[in-house]
Amino acid sequence: MSVSTATVNEKAAASVATARSQRGSVSVKSLTKMFGPVTAVDDVSLSIEPGEFVALLGSSGSGKSTLLMMIAGFEASSSGDILLDGVRINDVPSYRRGFGMVFQSYALFPHMTIAENIAYPLRRRGLRGADVEREVAKALKLVALDGYGARLPSQLSGGQQQRVALARALVFRPPLLLMDEPLGALDRKLRQQLQMEIKLIHKEVGSTIIFVTHDQEEALSMADRVAVLERGRLQQCGTPRQLYEQPATAFVADFIGEMNFLPVELLRSGGEVCARSADLGLEVVQRENQVLASGDRGLLAVRPEYVGLTPDEGSTALVLESAYTGTNQSVLVQVGSIRLTARTSVSPGRQLFQSGQRVRVEIEAAHTRVFPAAR
């Protein structure tokens, strides 16, 4: 292909200009993917604002990667739409979508130097010569790898390789950056360091980011919003705080953080539902809603930090086991037929709970949520 340099540079300039404007809103409408009889992604709808950092969170087989692959254009959708800035892109091949992508295995080209790897997308866009060198140098600086351009991928550590992959995916200023478990192959410490770096780089370049992970801590600490997927269905999409404090489904409640689920009876009267646990002597009343439309059994979800314990020799509740973790103590308590975990803060001078000790259990009703029993 022979394109004159003048038009090439114009093109490049244009692409840079458009990237800087507020481009990169992505929305997915009723997107479904079937693999034969298996539904990998089931009627998922999601909209992402320009510049937003969204994590797709789920365990393996939840459909999060398939969803990402459809957005990237590597997997055809069975039905539904994918829109970029309001334009349907389902039929645009991956190489014309212009999204940056970072893979778990880095996917650096082993036969090219670091500089050649980063120059690759620029050359595909017609850039040549000094322009390429300038952009490559800038990208290397962005990921703090100046001077590494002449090396080969095999000469870099895992963390460095992942930074190169990031530089390569960002060097052409894509409106949208897709990351498929990018930190999955790294050890814990390096992962935390790179999480911070990615957040900083996100602020600097302003691309929209969709980030797939199975690590809830990673999702909560990095993303503006987290979309939780389970068996191909979108369970909830919200800010980390919303997910933690107001989980929409029992799955999300269980998946994010630690949670006790206590069997309760559901009693209905006048548009209200009363969840009652005889063992705990607890009643939680809340407005009747769609989720709790029917059934007389439910699950009361309460986080361990909202289970209060006080030593009480007259109580029937018994400490079974406890674990000291520095600032906290986790305590497993048996109350009637129920077992639940409490987390109490440890303060100097205060006695730790011992197994065999009798305790009184108090649950703050304001911090509980009720879900139907059949999950």
Place this chain on the structure above:
Amino acid sequence: MADASVAMPRRGYTLGRARLVPVLLLLPIVIVFSVGYVVPLAQLVLKSLQLDGAWSLKSYIEIANSPAFLWIVLRTLALAATVTIICLLIAYPLAYAISKCPPRPAAFLLLIVTLPYLTSVLIRTYAWIVLLSPNGPINQLLLRLGVISEPLQMVFNSIGVYIGMVQVQLPLMVFPLYAVLARVNPSLAKAAQSLGSPPTDAFLRVTLPASMPGVISGCTLVFLSSLGFYITPELLGGPDSYLIAQGISLRVLILGNFDEAAAQSSILMLAVITVFLIFRQRIAEELDDRPHDNVSPTGTTTSGLSTPWPILERLTAILHGPSLRLHEAFTVVRRPLFYLMAALTLLLLILPFAVVIPLAFSDAPYLTFPPPGYSLRWFSSLLRNTQWLNALSFSLKWAGLSALLSVGIGVPAAFALVRYRFAARVPVYLLLISPLIVPHVVIAVSLFFALAGSSLIGNPLAFALSYTIIGAPYTVVVMIAGLKRFNRTLELAAASLGSSPLVTLRTVTLPLLLPTLASAAIFAFIVGFDDVVFGLFLSGPTATPLPMRMWDNIRLEISPQIAVIAVLFLIVLALLLLLRLFVGAVVAGRRPEESAHP
């Protein structure tokens, strides 16, 4: 497996008009195979069913009524079966030992196994004639040790054929065994030991069953290849060890009894294809990209325990104590014994080279071993002989061209077979690799009949065609293996960075597959360069390949000249392997200095 289109999630670009692409990729090889392979073989079968233009089973009836032919069939079957069993018994310890080696020694040992495999059968057979002859080194050694009082007759009879065949077929057994054993998780045997099995018992109960797929493929390959083998029996055998392939070529080349030859060829081909199809599942597995489960539970009951015969169960219970002690006793000698066997097998593999190399530098005017003195006289006699040189350049030229053609048609075919799912995928794959299994004598005879009367007999083009037919399956197999190992995420990465599929192919896929392409080309070249059988049927005054000159020399005068060719061949082979290593190193990116900047 056959209907893989549904069960194969997340493979291949599902976007776009993918249906036509595999057809286009397969078209060249299918055309070449139709012209040079399928149609001639079909004509051969038709010819066997006709007599003077009318349908007739007369040839078959004559064969069936001939006790001599039945004896030949039985002898061939017995030879193939015996060679297979011996190969299995001596290849297993070697394959096992290699699979236990660290990567570098393992690669070196595999190279030692590969070397004879790549070296012309003709050269190896020649070495065995020298080794086994009445005044050859083996007889000399035995005489000196006093084991025998007069030389054993080991060549030009069945003993020679068996020894030669085992050595020739051994690599075919080692490769699949090693491939499977290397995949068996070593923790399995350790787990069995931790659960109370002594090492030998753990081997018998865990490792051996897990390696069965390799045993089956190895035995299938060796058995099928032995059934139609021509060169080694013809050169090492005597009049008492006459096999099917020899019978066929005798009928065509000497007796001119084409009808019976066609019938016998058809029978041999059908027998081979039948066995091939019975074991096709195992062979087609090479295409499969799901992880293999080596051992699948069979005959399980509701309890999940297999139910052996009650008597056997009670017997093993009684024998449990003694057998445990036996296993424990065996544990002590197990390792030395195993490695001794492996070492002996290696020795068998490299023995021919130990003879051939000194022989090339012999200063004797005739064949004698060990040489009385050393000189380069046989090298200079080769350089002065235009017949040899012409044959050499003919072989280099046409085997080289055929190798390029094989790569040209085999590589797109491998892409189609690995990257696309279509209904005819497995049948097409089996067809493309079948020349590895159908005896070359049969293919050569069918081409001889198809070309008979045309000017193509004795024409280099006929060689180009036949070398491509036998070379292309190697390029397909090597490329399929390479493509399956290829990390496709790199292609996705290239696409995400803006490369169209063709640009991705040019900038990422092909550069990274360069070492595989080199291997494929080397294999295809050597297969053509080594060929004798097609030469027997297609040679003419202007088209005589090097192996035909060697063949005539071995049969008519047997001089150290062949050893010189062998040494030159080994040098070329070493250069090719070095080239392959170099290409691999460049692609793997061990070149820190050059190309610092984009």
